[in-house]
Amino acid sequence: MERIRLAEDLTFSRVIHGLWRLAEWNYSKEEILQLIEFCIEQGITTFDHADIYGGYTCEALFGEALALKPELRDQIEIVTKCGIKLVAKNRPEHRLKHYDTSRQHIIESVHQSLKNFQTEYIDVLLIHRPDPFMNPEEVAEAFTQLKREGKVRYFGVSNFKRSQFNMLQSYLDFPLVTNQIEVSAYNLENIEDGTLDLCQEKRIPPMAWSPLAGGKIFTADDEKAIRLRNTLEKVKEELNATNIDEVLYAWLLVHPARIMPIVGSGKKERILSAIRALELSMDRQQWFDILHSSMGHEVP
Amino acid sequence: MERIRLAEDLTFSRVIHGLWRLAEWNYSKEEILQLIEFCIEQGITTFDHADIYGGYTCEALFGEALALKPELRDQIEIVTKCGIKLVAKNRPEHRLKHYDTSRQHIIESVHQSLKNFQTEYIDVLLIHRPDPFMNPEEVAEAFTQLKREGKVRYFGVSNFKRSQFNMLQSYLDFPLVTNQIEVSAYNLENIEDGTLDLCQEKRIPPMAWSPLAGGKIFTADDEKAIRLRNTLEKVKEELNATNIDEVLYAWLLVHPARIMPIVGSGKKERILSAIRALELSMDRQQWFDILHSSMGHEVP
């Protein structure tokens, strides 16, 4: 599988696996290990996590599976996030959902993640959401310390708009390596508001969350979903694809910004859809046909 | 006429003539030549085109007229654009309107433009619209090749917002020389969203399309048009102008950003309105009076 270069000695697999809902799948350690090995066989070596996924449980589930076969650690890239504090039984001190990007919290969160993953290092740590209460000097201190200690190799952000990205970057001595954003044929916000432009300007390949729009495209019956579904079906036929998942993934994969879609499924068949999408040669007119269906009008 | 400097060896006439609707005028070659010569006599030496104007026909109509008197070529500046693909009889391969800023299309489009104009060079080539599917590396390759071959002297963009401008510029070894944007007393979008600020920040004189708002100000009976028309009439009297066209042009011409309005008319009288506007000394209070009428309220 194609690999995307994020830094001198860091590449991601073009398709990324996301463990957002790992806890819901009720997989045994062995089954999770199987899933990891299946991904690796397919060329998917990058795994996306966050401290909070599954109510602070997914990292450890993954780590326990990985511990069954520790030699896999160096074959994969672990991405995780911090900065959100959820109300959760195992976090009684959280009175309400809020963000915390203090030096102390970033460092403590990474320590916990390392323990959960039973690993010595995180490949890439992301700030999960732009924090309106951010002290960028503290973020920089935490990042610098974690890098120096070898606990985190590289840093990025998630859901950051241009002003937020530029602000945080200005406090760092090293470049942020990615911005994980919501982008799909259904959700064009980050295309329309210039966030994707900034990624291209900064030569930062974005990770795409909800590349299938959380399934809305398949089930919703709003006008936009219906329009889009019709066009996706048409393009699916034209491309001889198996299903419209592939077309949705291809719409991201053919974009020049080197978008890396995150596949959040535990089912092999759905993971394979994303991989098959890599082979689809969607042309420019098909790309715009899908865009027009999403916007509800053609480009001006 | 005042000339605006865009680069070391490139100036435009302050007023630009636009050939958007040339095909509709049903002028003979000789009449088009007359129009060109009339413009030059008035000091208007810059002519604005696009590959797609008139369904891909306007460039050639202009080129045929120019061929009657080839010595005019060096007295004028030809601006043209590429990047939009229209559904048109003479482009059967276009299934739907879309953008194409690929290396291949930019180069092919310029080759066709050179043939249409019967000239050796384009003075300034613009990307017509920000392409959400842009590969800026390909744009840079195309521009660099065309510049090296002497086929295009300078490059710019049209309708680009700040994030799009900064993104493309970051891939180029030379500065974009203009951004052609819609701006008029009726249409303040590019003033309000910071696009004009960026032009001033980058020292780039913008070209203004639809400086008369496509005639809406003269005929529309929405509240905004009525308010604006009343104020324009009042200022016309105060300035002793002939008609409100002049006041609309003056509103752009007195702005410090060195806005170059594009006059899109084939009628001498309407072209002269823009030229007469250069002599009007609209003061700051008149400028804000017109702005307030457009906004519907005074500045805060």
Added chain:
Amino acid sequence: MERIRLAEDLTFSRVIHGLWRLAEWNYSKEEILQLIEFCIEQGITTFDHADIYGGYTCEALFGEALALKPELRDQIEIVTKCGIKLVAKNRPEHRLKHYDTSRQHIIESVHQSLKNFQTEYIDVLLIHRPDPFMNPEEVAEAFTQLKREGKVRYFGVSNFKRSQFNMLQSYLDFPLVTNQIEVSAYNLENIEDGTLDLCQEKRIPPMAWSPLAGGKIFTADDEKAIRLRNTLEKVKEELNATNIDEVLYAWLLVHPARIMPIVGSGKKERILSAIRALELSMDRQQWFDILHSSMGHEVP
């Protein structure tokens, strides 16, 4: 009181006193002097003015009071503004409200301010509003001349968005030292649109006008005001504060951007609220609780 560094040899008091409504208070010279001395005793040494406050009268009222005890001049920082022209009896040449950031007007306005304040220098001069008709070269010329002559020590802006700030800054040989913006728990616009991000990126401590939202929080009965009032009351109890003014000030003061709230009251008790707020140790969860109440939903 904490002091905020704006430049090598310029600091402001963390809490600033604003003289916006000085003329309405009907204070005698002696009473104004008392107010100034009270502020200085409390550590508030920075006073915010504008040429237009009180219909062009407030600067002179302050200056007359200061003249009673000229030795206070070097103990305080005078901030004033120019660039708005109001319709006023004492400005008969103003036919309508408009902006004027011409070289001539900036210089003349400063000369008048110096006369009003009976002082030799202004500490910081702000452009009051982003002027859509701004000629940034003229602003730069005016600033440079005033700085060279020692009439103004430093320069800033007020109510500037990112594109406007970057544009003007690009014409100046020295950094703008502040951006005075409207920001409060009630008014999040400058937090949400990236203006505050830019201040942090540029290391510019912002001044906050209307930190109490002009009193709307105390009296308005829209849903937002009610929600916010309830949360402010709750946090007031938690922090053992005297009133919700203090909580509102603390919400700004604990933010890492070094926001300097402007207290616009002539009453000692209300000024003391802002000062007491400096001692409140609002925690992150309380800060987000207030934010959520203002937004009407929790952070994503």
